[in-house]
Amino acid sequence: MCAVATEAVIDSRVQQFLNTPGKLLIDGRWVHAASGQTFAVLNPADGSTLAHVAAGEKEDIDRAVRAARDAFERGPWHTMQPAVRAKLLWRLADLIDEHADELAQLESLDNGKPLSIAKIADVSLASEQFRYYAGWTTKILGDTIPIGVPFLPDAQFHAFSLREPIGVVGQIIPWNFPLLMAAWKLAPALAAGCTVVLKPAEQTPLSALRLGELICEAGFPNGAVNIVTGFGETAGAALSAHPGIDKIAFTGSTEVGKLIVQAAAKDLKKVTLELGGKSPNVVFADADMASAIGGAASAIFFNHGQCCCAGSRLYIEQSIFDRVIEGVADEAKKIKIGPGMAAGTQMGPLVSDEQLARVTGYIEAGFAEGAEAVCGGKRHGAKGYFVEPTVLIKTNAKMKVVQEEIFGPVVTAMPFKDLDEIAAVANDTVYGLAAGIWTQDISKAHRLAKQLRAGTVWVNCYNVFDAAMPFGGYKQSGWGREMGFQALNNYLETKSVCVQL
Ligand code: NAI
Numbered sequence: 419m420c421a422v423a424t425e426a427v428i429d430s431r432v433q434q435f436l437n438t439p440g441k442l443l444i445d446g447r448w449v450h451a452a453s454g455q456t457f458a459v460l461n462p463a464d465g466s467t468l469a470h471v472a473a474g475e476k477e478d479i480d481r482a483v484r485a486a487r488d489a490f491e492r493g494p495w496h497t498m499q500p501a502v503r504a505k506l507l508w509r510l511a512d513l514i515d516e517h518a519d520e521l522a523q524l525e526s527l528d529n530g531k532p533l534s535i536a537k538i539a540d541v542s543l544a545s546e547q548f549r550y551y552a553g554w555t556t557k558i559l560g561d562t563i564p565i566g567v568p569f570l571p572d573a574q575f576h577a578f579s580l581r582e583p584i585g586v587v588g589q590i591i592p593w594n595f596p597l598l599m600a601a602w603k604l605a606p607a608l609a610a611g612c613t614v615v616l617k618p619a620e621q622t623p624l625s626a627l628r629l630g631e632l633i634c635e636a637g638f639p640n641g642a643v644n645i646v647t648g649f650g651e652t653a654g655a656a657l658s659a660h661p662g663i664d665k666i667a668f669t670g671s672t673e674v675g676k677l678i679v680q681a682a683a684k685d686l687k688k689v690t691l692e693l694g695g696k697s698p699n700v701v702f703a704d705a706d707m708a709s710a711i712g713g714a715a716s717a718i719f720f721n722h723g724q725c726c727c728a729g730s731r732l733y734i735e736q737s738i739f740d741r742v743i744e745g746v747a748d749e750a751k752k753i754k755i756g757p758g759m760a761a762g763t764q765m766g767p768l769v770s771d772e773q774l775a776r777v778t779g780y781i782e783a784g785f786a787e788g789a790e791a792v793c794g795g796k797r798h799g800a801k802g803y804f805v806e807p808t809v810l811i812k813t814n815a816k817m818k819v820v821q822e823e824i825f826g827p828v829v830t831a832m833p834f835k836d837l838d839e840i841a842a843v844a845n846d847t848v849y850g851l852a853a854g855i856w857t858q859d860i861s862k863a864h865r866l867a868k869q870l871r872a873g874t875v876w877v878n879c880y881n882v883f884d885a886a887m888p889f890g891g892y893k894q895s896g897w898g899r900e901m902g903f904q905a906l907n908n909y910l911e912t913k914s915v916c917v918q919l
């Protein structure tokens with residue numbers, strides 16, 4: 419690891435945006451929180467204050483839900499011609515691309531991720547979401563259904579199904595990919611014709627607010643998208659319990675996912691959840707070594723390990739264990755750590771002091787249970803929330819570091835003997851979000867892919883995403899899927915219409 423020096427210059431429009439206190443987007447207007455309160459948004463690279471945004475609470479959520487409800491009942495969002503909805507979504511995608519540099523800077527400053535990654539990954543995947551779902555607006559089809567009633571042999575029917583928007587949707591998103599998570603949530607909901615109240619994470623509200631401005635600029639009807647910044651315990655809890663919403667979609671911790679389910683149970687609102695993970699990444703001895711080593715390293719170190727699908731449990735076939743560990747540790751040592759905005763940074767800080775404490779706490783817990791660090795193992799520097807990329811060996815299935823989601827650049831590595839044993843070991847977790855397999859034996863890859871209880875299995879690759887490919891969890895990693903037609907389904911109801919002729 420080596421520190422990097424030069425900071426990129428902050429774009430003047432970004433600086434102006436940061437200098438202007440953030441407001442809430444309600445019914446197409448930017449308004450203060452009812453309480454008049456704001457809170458500080460911190461730069462994780464040094465803990466300094468980047469901006470202030472409105473501290474939305476229950477009353478603001480009430481206002482936003484009312485606006486979304488009015489917009490849904492009154493239209494014109496879901497009553498608009500599907501092709502017109504498509505054009506607006508596509509226009510928003512274009513605006514995101516036109517403002518890519520600015521959005522990437524905001525994301526890098528706010529979340530800590532390297533500027534180059536924010537631009538090529540977060541921003542471009544976000545605009546692609548809106549384009550992909552723009553295409554779906556004109557393809558939401560029902561069925562015609564041949565039916566008959568046994569005791570009315572002469573009756574004839576025309577039966578068909580309609581797919582209708584579920585209504586008003588509350589969406590709560592996390593801080594690891596702030597803009598992209600907003601896009602994953604908003605794009606399918608809007609394509610379906612729903613109206614939305616979005617609550618960004620308190621750590622990283624900035625890019626969602628800028629996205630709100632672009633939504634206004636694109637010409638979306640007032641109230642179709644409302645954005646309330648605020649804390650989870652106040653704004654988030656009020657949204658998930660609100661009787662005025664029909665559905666809640668959440669991405670974040672499994673712990674809060676369970677609270678969301680309890681809150682939604684009161685009036686049985688629909689729920690989808692994208693939660694934590696502890697994904698196994700399995701390297702067989704016949705794998706292409708260079709790609710397996712590079713892939714195992716990026717599976718855990720990409721986004722500083724702050725990925726729900728991070729390949730955080732590395733299982734390596736016994737005969738190549740030392741070689742792969744040495745390779746992954748070498749990759750870790752080469753990673754340039756620094757502020758996200760500094761040229762050449764490959765790994766920035768974790769998002770907050772809370773996450774710094776959490777991740778270093780897990781590393782300490784690992785040491786206390788007998789794990790050893792081949793590289794890393796502690797905080798990096800004294801300023802900002804940096805953690806060294808860490809490879810832990812001498813770990814076993816019972817350890818906290820192997821069972822629990824760390825959400826930082828920390829991988830636990832363990833050897834295994836053969837294909838017959840590895841599926842059960844890999845599946846030995848309450849989670850089931852993703853998995854990786856590295857082998858050149860195609861039938862071995864497919865046999866294991868079938869056995870793994872995970873929503874995504876990557877073979878000879880990792881962290882590959884496309885708006886068309888569903889993503890989500892088995893077991894306690896969640897309910898439902900993001901992306902693809904499956905995510906559109908999260909926002910649609912089916913109505914059967916049965917006509918006797
Ligand atoms: P969190 O689950 O508390 O926060 C995620 C979102 O939920 C934020 O918008 C937050 O304001 C909101 N929230 C928090 N409490 C809420 C409540 N009672 N009701 C409604 N909304 C609420 O996650 P946190 O505390 O930031 O991170 C803790 C751990 O969660 C991480 O270390 C990681 O393990 C996991 N996590 C998983 C993510 C994923 O992508 N699946 C993303 C972020 C965190």
Ligand code: MG
Nearest residue numbers: 650670671674
């Ligand atoms: Mg929390």
